[in-house]
Amino acid sequence: MSTVLKAQHVNKYFYDPETFQVLKDITFEVQKGEFLSIVGKSGCGKSTLLYLLSTMDTDYEGAIEMAGVTLKGRNQDFLAHFRNEHLGFVFQFHFLLPEFTTLQNVMLPGLKLGKYPEKEVEDRAMEKLRLIGMAEHARKPASKLSGGQQQRVAIARALINDPTIIMGDEPTGNLDKANTENVFEIFHELADKGQTIIAVTHDPDFAAGTDRIIEMSDGSIISEHKNP
Amino acid sequence: MNIRIAAQIAQTHLLAKKRQTLVAMLGVTFGIAMFITMISFMQGVNQFLEDSALDASPHVRMYNEVNTQRPSLIEQLNPGGFNVVYHQKPKDELARLKNGLAIADRIAKEPGVLGVSPQVATQVFYNNGPIQLSGTISGVDIERENRLYTLTSRLKSGSINALRTNPDGLIMGSTLARKLNVRTGDKVTITTPGGGTRILRVVGTFGFGVGTVDNTKSYANLSTVQEILQKDPSYITDIHIKMFDPLQALPFGRQLRAEYGYYTEDWATANQAILAGEQIRNMLTYVVSITLLVVAGFGIYNIMNMTVINKIKDIAILKATGFDGKDIVAIFLLQAMFIGLSGGLLGLGIGFSLSYLLSITPFEAGDFLSIKTFPVIFSGTYYAMGLVFGVVTTVLAGYFPSRKAAKVDPVSILRG
Numbered sequence: 338m339s340t341v342l343k344a345q346h347v348n349k350y351f352y353d354p355e356t357f358q359v360l361k362d363i364t365f366e367v368q369k370g371e372f373l374s375i376v377g378k379s380g381c382g383k384s385t386l387l388y389l390l391s392t393m394d395t396d397y398e399g400a401i402e403m404a405g406v407t408l409k410g411r412n413q414d415f416l417a418h419f420r421n422e423h424l425g426f427v428f429q430f431h432f433l434l435p436e437f438t439t440l441q442n443v444m445l446p447g448l449k450l451g452k453y454p455e456k457e458v459e460d461r462a463m464e465k466l467r468l469i470g471m472a473e474h475a476r477k478p479a480s481k482l483s484g485g486q487q488q489r490v491a492i493a494r495a496l497i498n499d500p501t502i503i504m505g506d507e508p509t510g511n512l513d514k515a516n517t518e519n520v521f522e523i524f525h526e527l528a529d530k531g532q533t534i535i536a537v538t539h540d541p542d543f544a545a546g547t548d549r550i551i552e553m554s555d556g557s558i559i560s561e562h563k564n565p
Numbered sequence: 566m567n568i569r570i571a572a573q574i575a576q577t578h579l580l581a582k583k584r585q586t587l588v589a590m591l592g593v594t595f596g597i598a599m600f601i602t603m604i605s606f607m608q609g610v611n612q613f614l615e616d617s618a619l620d621a622s623p624h625v626r627m628y629n630e631v632n633t634q635r636p637s638l639i640e641q642l643n644p645g646g647f648n649v650v651y652h653q654k655p656k657d658e659l660a661r662l663k664n665g666l667a668i669a670d671r672i673a674k675e676p677g678v679l680g681v682s683p684q685v686a687t688q689v690f691y692n693n694g695p696i697q698l699s700g701t702i703s704g705v706d707i708e709r710e711n712r713l714y715t716l717t718s719r720l721k722s723g724s725i726n727a728l729r730t731n732p733d734g735l736i737m738g739s740t741l742a743r744k745l746n747v748r749t750g751d752k753v754t755i756t757t758p759g760g761g762t763r764i765l766r767v768v769g770t771f772g773f774g775v776g777t778v779d780n781t782k783s784y785a786n787l788s789t790v791q792e793i794l795q796k797d798p799s800y801i802t803d804i805h806i807k808m809f810d811p812l813q814a815l816p817f818g819r820q821l822r823a824e825y826g827y828y829t830e831d832w833a834t835a836n837q838a839i840l841a842g843e844q845i846r847n848m849l850t851y852v853v854s855i856t857l858l859v860v861a862g863f864g865i866y867n868i869m870n871m872t873v874i875n876k877i878k879d880i881a882i883l884k885a886t887g888f889d890g891k892d893i894v895a896i897f898l899l900q901a902m903f904i905g906l907s908g909g910l911l912g913l914g915i916g917f918s919l920s921y922l923l924s925i926t927p928f929e930a931g932d933f934l935s936i937k938t939f940p941v942i943f944s945g946t947y948y949a950m951g952l953v954f955g956v957v958t959t960v961l962a963g964y965f966p967s968r969k970a971a972k973v974d975p976v977s978i979l980r981g
Contacts, residue, residue, distance in 0.1 A: 414889040421887020432882045436581040446886040448570045
């Protein structure tokens with residue numbers, strides 16, 4: 338097993354309205370193929386940590402290394418390209434582009450990467466949609482889908498470039514029980530196929546189904562344990 | 566940066582908000598249409614005034630300036646001394662150009678010269694019964710004069726051949742003829758400043774559309790005027806020259822002056838008022854047009870700003886999935902460019918229609934101007950200028966909101 342993510346002594350401060358340390362000396366590693374969940378109470382800094390890992394937030398101390406690349410001090414264009422190639426996101430509020438069809442939403446990051454011609458990106462997007470059971474909605478505008486459907490499409494979008502890691506910020510936080518189970522099911526299938534997944538959640542059931550749980554409190558990791 | 570995806574996203578954004586896109590487009594359309602209409606019309610007016618002035622006046626006129634001031638003999642012999650001379654009469658100097666006909670023939674052979682017309686011009690009184698009007702009469706070789714001013718097309722009645730066959734013929738300015746109450750075939754008595762009189766028959770009337778000419782001028786045969794003035798057949802007072810290129814007339818006039826030593830006046834000097842008016846109208850056109858385009862630009866700026874604010878979640882999601890700042894700028898700049906280009910093209914069409922309508926609108930200008938409809942110029946340059954202006958304004962107006970969009974921090978949006 339190889340290490341795909343390494344965070345070392347990460348500190349993060351908020352300066353407004355007054356200086357406040359959100360993350361305190363966070364150090365952990367993620368192995369390839371691992372399904373990791375980060376849990377903790379609201380305000381413990383778990384989402385902040387995820388956005389640092391996502392490379393979108395660059396204001397921190399310490400070192401983050403992903404897929405063998407050090408991410409500290411890189412410029413925005415490099416990071417954008419890195420995200421495009423190595424990361425897939427699933428957010429709490431599904432965040433599809435409402436004017437585009439389901440298929441286009443999934444295709445966009447793939448077209449941006451430009452690794453495959455458009456036709457092939459489309460085939461791959463359809464394949465991902467089939468994987469999550471949304472193929473029949475491919476031509477619908479994203480705004481016409483239900484919340485749960487949108488979240489599944491967001492997962493397909495995260496998968497389009499075969500990312501090194503998929504990151505989820507409360508991926509089931511806004512869904513009802515049936516949809517939560519559905520989404521969790523999809524995550525689990527992906528993890529079984531060897532996809533590395535990091536999800537922030539406060540749903541104990543969701544966390545219980547993952548390979549490893551990191552528990553945070555007041556900006557520090559307080560416990561870490563593997564699920565059987 | 567991948568321009569194709571950016572274009573695809575831009576297109577989807579534009580189509581999703583058709584009404585807003587249309588409003589932004591119409592802002593540009595209106596600005597450009599007005600620009601095209603105004604500039605075509607103003608330049609048409611300029612061109613018309615310039616043409617009528619240029620048509621009625623020679624490009625270069627050579628004449629002998631009679632200088633009445635001359636130093637007295639004693640002043641010449643004892644300069645700076647205590648010399649007192651009362652009531653010195655001017656010398657009897659003729660306004661003639663020596664060897665005028667020979668000079669005219671030589672100038673006609675110079676390159677770039679369209680035509681040369683040597684003539685005798687003098688002030689006269691026109692008498693018809695009790696009416697007495699002052700004016701000028703030009704003794705010309707009507708063939709050569711016709712080559713310069715295309716008199717045939719300006720004749721209101723009669724013909725220029727009648728002047729050639731009738732030594733006592735007279736072609737008179739139309740307004741002057743009306744004031745004298747004479748028509749083709751009537752007789753008019755001419756009185757020169759020297760006191761000579763002659764009865765001439767009106768064989769035609771002309772109208773240049775320039776008040777100062779139609780009101781005062783008549784053409785007669787060169788030899789007739791020389792006779793009235795009691796001068797010899799080589800007596801020439803003016804040489805009128807037309808060039809193929811009016812702009813060449815300015816240096817050519819200076820050259821002739823140096824060559825022959827006679828005073829020359831070019832069309833630009835003779836028509837300074839018209840040229841000054843032209844500059845003012847040009848200035849006005851550009852100021853108004855650019856103001857319109859700037860207003861349209863602010864409209865686009867506003868709409869693009871609103872679009873960026875409305876799409877802030879989309880921008881965050883695009884950035885999160887790997888689109889960089891340049892992609893985001895491209896997406897919004899392409900929208901602005903599309904609005905500018907399509908609005909601009911529509912504006913060109915409407916501008917063309919408006920100018921065309923203007924150019925067929927009847928316009929009664931009276932005696933002073935010889936036009937029946939508004940003068941309008943249709944020139945590709947103005948349309949190209951309008952489009953360039955329109956696109957540049959919209960790109961500028963779209964650039965600042967796009968840059969703002971590129972700077973959106975996705976984390977703060979996505980965390981909700």
